[in-house]
Amino acid sequence: MRIMAQMAMVMNLDKCIGCHTCSVTCKQAWTNRKGTEYVWFNNVETRPGQGYPRGYEDQDKWQGGWALSRNGRLKLKAGGKLKKLASIFSNPKLPGIEDYYEPWSYEYDNLLSAPEQKHIPTAPPKSLLTGERMDIKWSGNWDDDLGGTYAKADLDPMLKSIGDKVKLEFEETFMFYLPRICEHCLNPSCVASCPSGAIYKREEDGIVLVDQDSCRGWRMCISGCPYKKIYFNHRTGKAEKCTFCYPRIENGEPTVCAETCVGRLRYIGLVFYDADRVTEAASVPDEKDLFAAQKNLILDPHDPDVMNAAEQAGIPHDWIMAAQRSPVYKLIKDYDLALPLHPEYRTMPMVWYIPPLSPVVDVVKDTGYDAENAVNLFAAIDELRIPIEYLANLFTAGDTDIVADVLRRMAAMRAFMRDINMGIEPDERIPHSVGMDPEEMEDMYRLLAIAKYDERYVIPAGHSEQAHSLEGIGSDCPLNAEGGPGMNEMPDIASRGFAGTSGMSDPLAERSAEDEGGRSHLRGRLNLLNWDGKGRPTGLFPSADGQTGA
């Protein structure tokens, strides 16, 4: 067993209103540079719809991800290493800029500098690739909110198997939003596709990154990733991808997309998995077993054996504690709500989704029945095959039973909590009917509906202490040795645990710990203004020997 920690995310699609705030803030943070105009590390798609880039899920066309060879071994769907090298001079499966969109700006200057004329001056669109005026024909999210989907429904690869049954008439349709970032897979096919070995999975937190100095621009990762979440910076000639905002994660802060999510639908936390069993899990013959195999990879952080093994593997103690509090683990393993996006790609994606109940609720509501009633919702889940088949195509390789089970749990929670909120005696049969007890269901409700910042994001700060003190980095002052004259100015790294521990969660407290460097006689005492009232932090009372606390 080789335990590794993975920073993972869950998105609750029931709460996504498709506002694109995540996409915009991500773009402002990461891809507002030349060469990355069309690059959206985070994008939000309306489903049914084509997605971004158009039709990326059609792996018959793009050959992304993994497949099983004839003898049952896992291989890259696009072909082995020799084939990849042989086709290196022209990647046969690379999306063109037209599969994304040609980036453009407007000649705003024309509005100000146009001479006096009869007609109001305009700002015609101008291509950012050629600098010439252009006709805008397509862009990201042009099928947002089903706009254009009626005409282009056949272009959604996920509708292929159920297309003839789906009615896209306005009255009978369903839709939801799907925000997507890089999946930071356990078995990343982009890493495996990179001829230069420039893409790697970080040992500490599983974040998949591109080494910009090693990337040579062969573009194989872009075709290798079935989610098309590696982009080509056409200015620098290098691959770029979602970084899971690793500089923020290392400081215990959530990603920009999660931080700014208006619906607060994203959860970030650690999961532990057994790296030695990943290939085996990804090689399960039946696609429908992949979800279970992936779920089984995730280890129980409360299991003493797992805790021991994690410690042996060098995972710091506060990380093990964070894994135990991980909302992601709870949603995947305890409540069985979260599903991976396209497990059939065999990459073991680590951004999970709670499928939306809203298409079901909407239908029940429209028929005039009580859409908060468990019986009505259960019946609708059994009846509404099409949205459920569609969700199954996205999240369970087509297994509708799993999706229906998840939706039943959410429907049960909706009905059960309605009674509690209305002051009606809650019906305990409702949670029992989906295999939960009432307390568990209330906990689940709390996590889904009202979880605060600290509960949604349980992110232990990265440990850089060892690296910091290494000679090679040399960022440390030799006077800062134990008891040395520089010690007074050292900010207390150890006290910067993950958010949520008593007395340390307030960012102001952290700041003041650094600010008071000039008042070293106060060191060790507690500033009561920063105390949150919980627990008994050191320094609250003088110690027995008359010294202030350590």
Next chain:
Amino acid sequence: MNSPTVLETFLWVIIPYMALAVFVLGHVWRFRRDRFGWTTRSSQIYESKLLRIGSPLFHYGIIFVFLGHVIGLGIPKTWTSAVGITDHMYHFMAITVGLGAAAATVGGLVLLIYRRRTNNRVFGATTRLDKLMYLMLAVVIFAGVYSTIFDSALGGYDYREGVSVWFRQFWMFQPDVSLMAQAPLGFKVHVMSAILIFALWPFTRLVHVFAAPLGYLTRPYIIYRSKDWQRQPQRRGWETIDY
């Protein structure tokens, strides 16, 4: 053997060694200072239809051309005749395989230059250095094809007793200038433009030749890397002292 003129020495001794120095030191400098810029700077995302034909045609062609040069320049005539390969057999191979490779290279290059010029997106991403590089490549390749056909095959010049000997002497630091000075003009242009492109090499996208990812064949699929240096295998020369 007449003693070479100043110009001949300059052309076939000084410039070649200077180009060699620039080539080697240039790559060292580029690798140390600009690893981020070490890329193919592919334009496939802009245009793919012509590239799909032109690029493999050119690259595979030029690889065969390179191998042909290794044989033609590297292996002395006495060696091939010692193993029983007659001049006739050698030339037959060189002309057929060589011209096939040359046709692929020239065809690919023409297609690629046409694509670069006519597609506005691709042309917009073309730097001045790119244009100079394309010009030099075209000169080298066309001069090479011209001299092979007209000087060597039809003209009766045996480069294996001229240019090739000079080339091997060059690496032994004893180049006989007269061998180059007496070569036909086509060969002179070919060799000189090749020397100049080698000097230009480290500063252009041609550096991607030295990024050929052959290590891909032997490495495991999934790569893990630690951000913590302590967890990485120790680098040579950085072993800690064991007190």
